[in-house]
Amino acid sequence: MKAKEYLQQLRRMDTAIGQKIRELEDLRAIAMRAGGVRYAENKARPSYTDAPYSRVIDRMVDLDAEINREIDGFVDKKHKMINQIQRLPNGRYAEILYKRYVEYKQLEMISAEMHYTYQYTKELHGYALQEFERTYPNLP
Numbered sequence: 001m002k003a004k005e006y007l008q009q010l011r012r013m014d015t016a017i018g019q020k021i022r023e024l025e026d027l028r029a030i031a032m033r034a035g036g037v038r039y040a041e042n043k044a045r046p047s048y049t050d051a052p053y054s055r056v057i058d059r060m061v062d063l064d065a066e067i068n069r070e071i072d073g074f075v076d077k078k079h080k081m082i083n084q085i086q087r088l089p090n091g092r093y094a095e096i097l098y099k100r101y102v103e104y105k106q107l108e109m110i111s112a113e114m115h116y117t118y119q120y121t122k123e124l125h126g127y128a129l130q131e132f133e134r135t136y137p138n139l140p
Contacts, residue, residue: 007101093128
């Protein structure tokens with residue numbers, strides 16, 4: 001695997017977790033409106049049936065556990081990648097890779113922050129990826 005593909009895994013994982021969190025929020029909204037109370041006769045009773053409501057709750061529990069597992073994996077991978085980036089011998093390369101792949105910044109923003117031209121930042125980014133691959137030749 002190339003360095004760029006390897007480092008982009010963080011953003012993909014982060015995006016997937018965010019999407020699942022939004023799915024869980026949608027399920028919570030569905031669960032909140034899954035039933036109501038009918039005030040017929042003198043007794044209030046729920047109008048939902050247990051089967052559909054329990055399926056939503058089961059899905060919420062499963063999805064919550066899945067999200068927590070993925071967050072754990074994301075945190076571990078992020079820590080590993082940050083350590084790998086920080087071990088690069090060239091500090092500018094480490095800074096560019098950190099800003100690009102951990103902070104998810106565009107090269108234009110990185111060039112402004114580092115007071116470099118966009119073209120120079122783009123070149124440094126390419127050199128940084130090459131250095132990362134030389135330093136870690138057996139990327140998964």
